[in-house]
Amino acid sequence: MEFKELIKDRRSVRNYSEAVPHDDLVSILDDARMAPSWKNSQTYRCYAVEDPEKIAAFREAALPSFNQKNSANAAYIVSTFVKDIAGFNEGAPVNEPGNCWGAYDLGLHDAYLLLSARSHGYDTLIMGLRDAAAIKKLLSIPENEEIMSVIAVGKRAAEPAFRPRKELEEVVKFF
Ligand SMILES: Cc1cc2nc3c(=O)[nH]c(=O)nc-3n(C[C@H](O)[C@H](O)[C@H](O)COP(=O)(O)O)c2cc1C
DSSP states (O other): OOHHHHHHHOOBOOOEEEEOOHHHHHHHHHHHTTSOOGGGOOOEEEEEEOSHHHHHHHHHHHSOHHHHHHTTTOEEEEEEEETTTTTEETTEESSTTTTHHHHHHHHHHHHHHHHHHHHTTOEEEEEOOSOHHHHHHHTTOOTTEEEEEEEEEEEESSOOOOOOOOOHHHHOOOO
């Protein structure tokens, strides 16, 4: 698929027929590792939930009911970053965003992940509405990691609608 087409074809999917198989998920996660990061610090971390019983327990504990419904039949990736590294020097933030740089790097990583998933023929849904404390406990995520999103990955069951974007002039200024 041509890159522009891939970008347009990537949509948030809220209706899945099946979860991504393990080998494809590994390949997608492997692609995502190629994202750039602050001083190549690679502070992104992923927790993949693929076992059907674990998926059921995860959905129940971690997601509000509308996100459970939107991601039914998919597998899940919890994406986190290790705090106090990206944007930090000798334990102190180097400039005003502080740990936002870790979130920035994770966002780049996750964007690669979404596009790789689409290029493998799968779809995704980023879910920012999730219970971080429940996820931390369920997956034994260390205290020094910030949980950001849960990403559903699976096959689309129906064609998703395109969500309109602002005009370029609204979001870009040329000087
Ligand atoms: C940080 C972030 C958090 C999001 N959280 C949710 C969510 O909890 N539930 C949901 O259904 N969609 C969620 N979305 C999906 C957005 O609603 C979606 O990306 C946006 O409407 C644009 O649609 P598109 O992804 O199909 O282009 C989230 C997206 C992002 C980037």
